[in-house]
Amino acid sequence: MPEPAPSPKAASPPKPPSPKTARGEATRRAILDAAQRVIGAVGFNDASITAITREARVASGTFYIYFRSKEEVFEALVLDMGRSLRRALTAATEGAPDRLAAEKAGLRAFLAFVIAHPSLYRIIREALFVAPAVYRAYFQSFADGYREGLAAAAARGEIRPGDDETRAWMLIGISVTLGERYVVFGETRPVEELVEGAHAMILHGLTPGERP
Amino acid sequence: MPEPAPSPKAASPPKPPSPKTARGEATRRAILDAAQRVIGAVGFNDASITAITREARVASGTFYIYFRSKEEVFEALVLDMGRSLRRALTAATEGAPDRLAAEKAGLRAFLAFVIAHPSLYRIIREALFVAPAVYRAYFQSFADGYREGLAAAAARGEIRPGDDETRAWMLIGISVTLGERYVVFGETRPVEELVEGAHAMILHGLTPGERP
Amino acid sequence: MPEPAPSPKAASPPKPPSPKTARGEATRRAILDAAQRVIGAVGFNDASITAITREARVASGTFYIYFRSKEEVFEALVLDMGRSLRRALTAATEGAPDRLAAEKAGLRAFLAFVIAHPSLYRIIREALFVAPAVYRAYFQSFADGYREGLAAAAARGEIRPGDDETRAWMLIGISVTLGERYVVFGETRPVEELVEGAHAMILHGLTPGERP
Amino acid sequence: MPEPAPSPKAASPPKPPSPKTARGEATRRAILDAAQRVIGAVGFNDASITAITREARVASGTFYIYFRSKEEVFEALVLDMGRSLRRALTAATEGAPDRLAAEKAGLRAFLAFVIAHPSLYRIIREALFVAPAVYRAYFQSFADGYREGLAAAAARGEIRPGDDETRAWMLIGISVTLGERYVVFGETRPVEELVEGAHAMILHGLTPGERP
DNA sequence: AATGAATGAGAGTTCATTCAT
DNA sequence: GATGAATGAACTCTCATTCAT
Numbered sequence: 001m002p003e004p005a006p007s008p009k010a011a012s013p014p015k016p017p018s019p020k021t022a023r024g025e026a027t028r029r030a031i032l033d034a035a036q037r038v039i040g041a042v043g044f045n046d047a048s049i050t051a052i053t054r055e056a057r058v059a060s061g062t063f064y065i066y067f068r069s070k071e072e073v074f075e076a077l078v079l080d081m082g083r084s085l086r087r088a089l090t091a092a093t094e095g096a097p098d099r100l101a102a103e104k105a106g107l108r109a110f111l112a113f114v115i116a117h118p119s120l121y122r123i124i125r126e127a128l129f130v131a132p133a134v135y136r137a138y139f140q141s142f143a144d145g146y147r148e149g150l151a152a153a154a155a156r157g158e159i160r161p162g163d164d165e166t167r168a169w170m171l172i173g174i175s176v177t178l179g180e181r182y183v184v185f186g187e188t189r190p191v192e193e194l195v196e197g198a199h200a201m202i203l204h205g206l207t208p209g210e211r212p
Numbered sequence: 213m214p215e216p217a218p219s220p221k222a223a224s225p226p227k228p229p230s231p232k233t234a235r236g237e238a239t240r241r242a243i244l245d246a247a248q249r250v251i252g253a254v255g256f257n258d259a260s261i262t263a264i265t266r267e268a269r270v271a272s273g274t275f276y277i278y279f280r281s282k283e284e285v286f287e288a289l290v291l292d293m294g295r296s297l298r299r300a301l302t303a304a305t306e307g308a309p310d311r312l313a314a315e316k317a318g319l320r321a322f323l324a325f326v327i328a329h330p331s332l333y334r335i336i337r338e339a340l341f342v343a344p345a346v347y348r349a350y351f352q353s354f355a356d357g358y359r360e361g362l363a364a365a366a367a368r369g370e371i372r373p374g375d376d377e378t379r380a381w382m383l384i385g386i387s388v389t390l391g392e393r394y395v396v397f398g399e400t401r402p403v404e405e406l407v408e409g410a411h412a413m414i415l416h417g418l419t420p421g422e423r424p
Numbered sequence: 425m426p427e428p429a430p431s432p433k434a435a436s437p438p439k440p441p442s443p444k445t446a447r448g449e450a451t452r453r454a455i456l457d458a459a460q461r462v463i464g465a466v467g468f469n470d471a472s473i474t475a476i477t478r479e480a481r482v483a484s485g486t487f488y489i490y491f492r493s494k495e496e497v498f499e500a501l502v503l504d505m506g507r508s509l510r511r512a513l514t515a516a517t518e519g520a521p522d523r524l525a526a527e528k529a530g531l532r533a534f535l536a537f538v539i540a541h542p543s544l545y546r547i548i549r550e551a552l553f554v555a556p557a558v559y560r561a562y563f564q565s566f567a568d569g570y571r572e573g574l575a576a577a578a579a580r581g582e583i584r585p586g587d588d589e590t591r592a593w594m595l596i597g598i599s600v601t602l603g604e605r606y607v608v609f610g611e612t613r614p615v616e617e618l619v620e621g622a623h624a625m626i627l628h629g630l631t632p633g634e635r636p
Numbered sequence: 637m638p639e640p641a642p643s644p645k646a647a648s649p650p651k652p653p654s655p656k657t658a659r660g661e662a663t664r665r666a667i668l669d670a671a672q673r674v675i676g677a678v679g680f681n682d683a684s685i686t687a688i689t690r691e692a693r694v695a696s697g698t699f700y701i702y703f704r705s706k707e708e709v710f711e712a713l714v715l716d717m718g719r720s721l722r723r724a725l726t727a728a729t730e731g732a733p734d735r736l737a738a739e740k741a742g743l744r745a746f747l748a749f750v751i752a753h754p755s756l757y758r759i760i761r762e763a764l765f766v767a768p769a770v771y772r773a774y775f776q777s778f779a780d781g782y783r784e785g786l787a788a789a790a791a792r793g794e795i796r797p798g799d800d801e802t803r804a805w806m807l808i809g810i811s812v813t814l815g816e817r818y819v820v821f822g823e824t825r826p827v828e829e830l831v832e833g834a835h836a837m838i839l840h841g842l843t844p845g846e847r848p
Numbered sequence: 849a850a851t852g853a854a855t856g857a858g859a860g861t862t863c864a865t866t867c868a869t
Numbered sequence: 870g871a872t873g874a875a876t877g878a879a880c881t882c883t884c885a886t887t888c889a890t
Contacts, residue, residue, distance in 0.1 A: 021869090024874060043341050045257045049860060059876045064861065100418060122341075128396065129255050129338055136397060159418040163409025169393060170386045170413055177385025178378070184340065185348060197375025198382055205417035206312060206371040206379075236849065260884060271851040276886070445890095448853060467765050469681045473881065483855045488882065524842060550765055552758075552820065553679050560821060583842040587833025591842075593817060594810045594834055601809025602802070608764065609772060621799025622806055629841035630736060630795040630803075660870065684863060695872040700865070851890080859883080866876080 019066065028066040030056045032080070035073040040119020044074060044130050071131060078127050078134050081120040082141070088113045099153035104199045107175055111191045114179035121183045143168045174198060240278040242268040244292070247285045252331020256286060256342045283343060290339050290346050293332040294353070300325045311365035316411045319387055323403045326391040333395045355380045386410060443490065452490040454480045456504070459497040464543020468498060468554050495555060502551045502558050505544040506565070512537045523577035528623045531599055535615045538603035545607045567592045598622060664702040666692040668716070671709045676755020680710060680766045707767060714763050714770050717756040718777070724749045735789035740835045743811055747827045750815035757819045779804045810834060 019025045034056035039047040049070055053060045067073045092109030096102035114121045127135040146168035154161045178194055181187035187194070246268035251259040261282055265272045279285045304321030308314035326333045339347040358380035366373045390406055393399035399406070443449045458480035463471040473494055477484045491497045516533030520526035538545050551559040570592035578585045602618055605611035611618070670692035675683040685706055689696045703709045728745030732738035750757045763771040782804035790797045814830055817823035823830070 020873070023869095027874075045341075048858085050858095060860090061862075061877065062875055065874070070860080103418070125337075126341055129257075129334075129341075132396070140397070157420060160416060160420045162412055163405075166390070166406050166409035167413050167418075169389050170410055173385040173387075173389025174382045175385075176389065177381050181381060184344070185352075193375075194378050197378035200374055201379050201382055201417065203417045203419045204372060205413065205415045206315070207415045208369060208372045233849080239849080261886085262884070272885095273852065273887080274850055277849070282885070444852070447890095451853075469765075472879080474879095484881090485856065485883075486854055489853070494881080527842070546765075549761075553681075553762055553765075556820070564821070581844060584840060584844045586836055587829070590814070590830050590833035591837050593813050594837055597809040597811075597813025598806045599809075601805050601812065605805060608768070609776070617799075618802050621802035624798055625803050625806055625841065627841045627843045628796060629837065629839045630739070631839045632793060632796045657870080663870080685865085686863070696864095697866080697873065698871055701870070706864070851888105853887105853889095855885105855887080857884100860881095862880080863878100864876105866874105867872105868874095869872080 024065075027056075027058060027062060031058065031063060031066055032073060032076060036077055036080075036119060036123070039074065039077065039126075040123055043122070044070070044126050074123070074127070075131050075134050077120075077123055078131065078138060081117070081124060082138050084117075084120075085110075085113055099149065099156075099158045100203065102149075103171070103202060104195065107178070107198060108191065108195045110175045111179055111182065111194065115182050115191070118183045121179060139172065142172055146171060171202070174202070236277075239268075239270060239274065243270065243275060243278055244285065244288060248289055248292075248331060248335070251286065251289065251338075252334055255334070256282070256338050286335070286339070287343050287346050289332075289335055290343065290350060293329070293336060294350050296329075296332075297322075297325055311361065311368075311370045312415065314361075315383070315414060316407065319390070319410060320403065320407045322387045323391055323394065323407065327394050327403070330395045333391060351384065354384060358383060383414070386414070448489075451480075451482060451486060455482065455487060455490055456497060456500060460501055460504075460543060460547070463498065463501065463550075464547055467546070468494070468550050498547070498551070499555050499558050501544075501547055502555060502562060505541070505548060506562050508541075508544070509534075509537055510566075523573065523580075523582045524627065526573075527595070527626060528619060531602070531622060532615065532619045534599045535603055535606065535619065539606050539615070542607045545603060563596065566596055570595060595626070598626070660701075663692075663694060663698065667694065667699060667702055668709065668712060672713055672716075672755060672759070675710065675713065675762075676759055679758070680706070680762050710759070710763070711767050711770050713756075713759055714767065714774060717753070717760060718774050720753075720756070721746075721749055735785065735792075735794045736839065738785075739807070739838060740831065743814070743834060744827060744831045746811045747815055747818065747831065751818050751827070754819045757815060775808065778808060782807060807838070810838070 019028050031052065035047070035052045038052045038055050041047075042051075047070070049063050050060055052073070053063050067076070089106055089109055093102040093106045096105050124135070124138065127138065143165075147164045150159065150162075150164040150167055153159045154164065178198060181194065182191075243264065247259070247264045250264050250267050253259075254263075259282075261275050262272050264285070265275050279288070300321055301318055305314040305318045308317050336347070336350065339350065355377075359376045362371065362374075362376040362379055365371045366376065390410060393406065394403075443452050455476065459471070459476045462476050462479050465471075466475075471494070473487050474484055476494075476497070477487050491500070513530055513533055517526040517530045520529050548559070548562065551562065567589075571588045574583065574586075574588040574591055577583045578588065602622060605618070606615075667688065671683070671688045674688050674691050677683075678687075683706075685699050686696050688709070689699050703712070724745055725742055729738040729742045732741050760771070760774065763774070779801075783800045786795065786798075786800040786803055789795045790800065814834060817830070818827075
């Protein structure tokens with residue numbers, strides 16, 4: 001007759017789950033996909049868990065077998081998207097001859113990705129309000145990669161030396177804002193046109209050419 | 213048989229409010245300020261009307277004398293901020309000798325504004341989800357002004373000619389993203405440092421200078 | 425445009441309410457009474473808040489204007505009952521000529537009270553599981569009074585000297601258990617019969633009298 | 637026309653379980669022990685079946701092979717404890733020379749048992765709310781034994797004659813309440829001290845001795 | 849103009865129980 | 870005999886909004 005209590009009664013957050021069978025794994029995936037569609041469509045706050053489970057065709061209680069809360073699926077979604085985007089960008093830029101070419105290819109790939117996954121784009125944006133820590137980590141990881149890339153390119157003389165930290169964030173800001181043209185503002189011009197316009201500016205800035 | 217009455221029963225949207233007395237005006241202002249503080253602090257969805265009216269030191273019913281819904285205060289807030297920011301930017305740039313100088317002064321003023329009003333910054337960002345139309349209008353108005361400014365400057369030969377529409381949005385993206393450095397990412401470097409770094413890039417882009 | 429956040433976002437328990445009008449006071453009372461009836465009838469865990477508000481004839485949300493949780497009404501109920509019982513016992517014993525007479529009168533009054541308020545009796549008992557701190561405080565206050573009463577009586581020579589702390593709890597145990605005869609076990613004998621039987625034991629214990 | 641079948645469709649209560657193999661017996665035991673630990677620690681209502689099966693290291697479905705419901709394990713637990721306690725008391729009192737000595741030894745053994753098995757003690761108490769019939773049967777069996785023991789002792793002249801039914805319940809009440817001192821109120825005095833204090837009162841009651 | 853009590857629909861979440869494997 | 874994923878009813882609690890005072 002052992003007497004020690006099994007747990008201190010209030011272990012703050014119980015602990016995360018984890019599927020053990022193939023069926024469970026499939027259900028988890030179905031919920032995650034459904035969450036992406038629903039949250040992408042109506043936003044985090046108007047996406048009820050009931051709506052997500054209905055979309056996933058499971059009972060509402062099933063949700064809590066795999067995620068502890070709406071916030072938790074949301075974070076999983078953001079992480080998922082980070083991975084996908086990173087993969088797409090790496091694929092697009094790894095063959096580039098130099099940093100400037102990579103810059104152009106990266107912007108082009110980013111806009112294509114965003115147009116193909118508008119809901120994920122909105123999800124990332126909303127993360128600032130729903131999961132700030134994840135939002136920061138997401139952008140920080142991009143910025144770190146960018147900064148190192150710029151520093152290396154500057155060292156090789158491929159680009160003008162400068163404040164790499166600031167330039168990294170500027171380039172991120174440019175991409176994100178141009179992506180928003182398509183997802184939020186209904187831009188209709190072809191991607192290539194924006195890419196050309198943006199790349200010219202990235203290459204030379206605003207200063208008029210040396211000679212009139 | 214009578215002709216159909218113009219609007220027999222359900223006059224489309226109920227009716228907007230509007231203060232009549234000085235006391236009423238003060239109450240409205242108190243609610244608006246309180247809404248800014250509360251929404252800025254906890255976000256739109258976690259900002260209950262009760263919390264706003266408590267912060268404003270009025271009864272909860274009073275809210276509905278001045279605003280028809282939570283969305284309505286929110287929109288009023290975004291509009292308010294648009295006005296303030298525009299005023300600050302105009303003041304900062306109107307003495308500039310040319311477009312490039314105005315660009316630098318504008319960025320500096322924008323960052324200063326954002327640092328002084330971080331909650332308003334977050335509110336604008338959240339507007340994308342709460343009041344998309346207002347969000348779009350807000351940025352569109354800035355973009356329009358920018359584009360015209362760039363076009364005129366290019367015509368005067370002050371800046372290199374280019375895709376002004378795209379360049380306008382890029383410059384907006386740069387400002388917004390650098391602003392976020394301070395409000396979201398806890399940037400500690402002095403504003404002037406980022407302004408210098410950014411301005412160099414805006415002037416010359418990434419291409420290495422012709423000669424060493 | 426003040427910027428300080430109104431509250432640290434997570435002030436652990438928001439804070440207790442408190443009615444401001446006579447109407448509010450009456451509603452609070454109605455909920456408390458309804459809670460007593462419902463919890464007394466079906467027990468704490470099977471008493472849903474919906475059932476309580478239905479019994480009180482208010483909307484379910486109204487409950488939360490006055491109490492933060494089911495636990496909170498429950499505690500209010502236990503406190504209420506403590507007051508009532510104390511009042512009844514004081515009234516019954518204050519005219520007693522000595523401690524032994526007071527003891528008998530107190531037991532009689534306690535049993536009468538318990539029979540008249542069986543639901544409150546069950547509520548106290550359940551408090552051990554629902555609100556242990558309140559349960560302990562409740563009994564401790566009775567025990568303290570008892571112990572002092574016994575000590576004073578012993579000093580006056582009215583009762584045999586002894587371990588007053590232990591005797592206090594024994595007397596409480598006797599009362600409570602005999603009360604349970606009526607409330608839980610369906611005892612049908614008249615109160616006076618049990619009082620006489622118990623009092624004889626309290627007076628002389630089990631030891632056989634010195635002489636026949 | 638056929639006569640009405642004895643029980644056509646809904647055979648009253650489904651069917652009780654019962655282990656067939658040694659492995660099954662071990663599993664049943666594991667669940668019962670786990671239930672004791674979990675319910676003892678957090679109470680009946682907060683003890684989820686999932687928590688019990690997790691503690692027992694079996695799958696949740698396994699529970700229903702051996703018990704039809706949470707109430708059923710609970711009742712099994714109470715019965716278990718009744719047996720254990722009875723055994724302990726019998727062992728402690730069977731060598732006693734007379735009833736008064738048995739009384740003292742029984743109280744001492746009861747307190748020792750309670751201190752050793754606080755969770756079982758709490759379980760019995762909660763049975764009043766979870767399984768009232770079992771609770772009543774449990775105490776009734778003790779009371780019956782007590783009453784008979786007292787009656788026999790009185791007939792032998794070992795104790796003062798009196799209302800044995802009432803005295804039996806009083807003695808139970810005393811034990812239970814002193815047990816609660818340790819389990820609920822954190823009593824720190826040694827058992828022997830309380831036993832002595834209580835026994836003096838049980839022997840002589842409160843009346844002052846005939847002569848100083 | 850202002851109050852604040854009251855509403856009630858709807859949200860997130862839990863968990864005893866079932867059943868295909 | 871054992872598993873553990875799935876269920877869905879039921880519960881607690883929140884909050885935008887209304888309205889009598």
